[in-house]
Amino acid sequence: MADKTVSKHLTNLERQFAATDPVLQKTAKIFQELDEIEFELGLIDNDETTARKTSWWPIISTLGGYSPAKSDFVNRYLGVQLHTARHKFTVLQYTPQANTATLPGTALDADHRLPFYQISRQIDLVTSGEGSKLNSYLELVTVNSGKLKNKLLIDTPVLNPAAENLVSGLLRKYVIGISDLVLVFNDLFEADADLIKDTLAEIVAHQDANKFIFVIDHSEITIDALKSQEIAASWQRRLAELGIHTGQFIVLSQSGDTSLFDQRFNNINNDRSYRILGTLENSIRAIDDTIFPEVEEALTTWKDRCNASTLIVLGFVVMLMLFAEIAVGILELLLDPLIGPAIVAVLIGVLTPLHIIVSRVHAKFLIKHLHKRRKQLNLSEDLAGLFEKSLSFWRILMPITDPVGKNKKNRKKLNALIEQSKDLVQALNDQFSHSQQPEYRSQYDAYSYVDQEESN
Known part of the structure; x- marks a missing residue:
């Protein structure tokens, strides 16, 4: 194999x-080793990579209710005056150009370097045909603000009972999952309980990830430090009743002090690194935990169907032989030392290719099933590709239901990759424990290669 x-x-x-x-x-090198394993298993094509499962940009997102608190804060913090669509999920990206540009949602769906890559597939799963209406839900806006250098900000739409549907719920859940930091504005919890039920469940589910800042907006008045602590404590008690027990609380006042936000934003590169390493380990484990079991189940079903079909044909042949015995006495021919083996050889010669043909027919139905399962499980790997690689000639004839590649050799490789990813997490931890941390060029645009490569 190449x-x-x-x-x-x-x-x-x-x-x-x-x-x-x-x-x-x-981390990128480990993704490359994982790609090689998945390519050998038929799970990805030669030009694909598992590194596209997550965005390599540091990502901040916002959640809020129907008041203008969220949009006002974004404009003040970025030092710009944006007029984005309040009903869309807006990805804000830095540009050195003075003019703001708005790009359609399809730009996000088609670019593997950005969040929402191929999100239209997931949208179609919850609402068939809605994936083609991506521009109604998403947009990409370029902004000339130094605060956005080396990071992306996803501004989610306001919670509007008239606009909420399965797609907006899916996208909000997706944004919370991929974000390194989420700013949750207090007016979110003033909305109708049924309206925020799913969003609240996602916050509770991800609260231990240390990704939430709960922003209490009192920007119309001046508040001293002691009063801010009292307000934050009050909200902390209120959210604890909703099942939220972790997270940082920041009270916005008229003073406009954003130092606490700056501290968290400056650390977002590290948050991004932990997220990517988490995605890497989950991708490695998914081969044993999800991919192999799914394909093995399909192979077992396929083998059972093929054997059942062949037994039906064999039963029909036996019935014909019984009728032949009654009519002409074929049993004597079967016992003949020359003619008997010849008849058996002919039967094997007919039944073997028939079994293979039947197997191929049943395989087509299970390949369609695996394509559906791939979408349902939101996998980038091609389950049907591994299934088809497991349909070799001898595997069709022999009682083998393990997918090709499910062996000690590959398990050893996968365990080694998991250990390497854990070592990188430890290396990341060590950056905080050493007295002198490595210096990173924060002003360097981590994705400047996009323009460089496209221009080549």
Whole structure:
């Protein structure tokens, strides 16, 4: 088999992080080793990479109710006056150009470097045909603000009972999952309980990830430090009743002090690194925990159906032989030392290709089933590809239901990759415990290679 070609996306990432972040550079190399295993298993094509499962940008997102608190804060903090669509999920990206540009949602769906890559597939799963209406839900806005350098901000739409549907719920859940930091404005909890039920459940589910800042907006008045602590404590008690027990609380006042936000925003590169390493480990474990079991179940079903079909045909042949015995006495021919083996050989010669043909027919139905399961499980890996690689000639004839590649050799490789990813998490932890941390060029745009590569 031909060796896997290193994805251009991974090559760019390795080159970029070689100068800015050695941990992420090594992470890209582990993704490359994972790609080679998945390519051999038929799970990805030669030009694909598992590194596209998550965005490599540091991501901040906002959640809020129907008041203008969220949009007002974004405009003040970025130092711009944006007029984005309040009913859309808006990705804000830095640009050195003075003019703001708004791009359609399809730009996000088609670009693997940005969040919402291929999100239209997931949208179609919850509401068929709605994926083609992506521009009604998403937009990409470029902003000339130094606060956005090296990071993305996803501004979620206001909670509007008239606009909420399955798609907006899916996108809000997706944003919370991929974000490194989420600003939750207090007016969110003033909305109708049924309206925020799903969002609240996602916050509770992710609260231990240390990604939430609960922003209490009192920007119309001046509040001293003691009063801010009292307000934050009051909200902390209120959210505890909703099941939220962790998270940072920041009270906005007329003073406009954003130092606490700056501290968290400046640390977001590290949050991004932990998220990517988490995605890497989950991707490695998914092969044993999800992919192999799904394909093995399909192979077992396929084998059972094939054997049942062949037994039906064999039963029909036996019935014909019984009728032949009654009519002409074929049993004597079967016992003949020359004619008997010849008849058996003919039967085997007919039944074997028939069994193979029947197997191929049943395989087509299960391939369609695996395509559906891939979408339902939101996997980038091609389950049907591994299934088809497991349909070799001898596997069709022999009682083998294990997917090809499910062996000690690959398990050893996967365990080694998991250990390497854990070592990188430890290396990331060590950056906080050492007295002198490595310096990173924060002013360097981690995705400047996008323009460089596209222009080449």
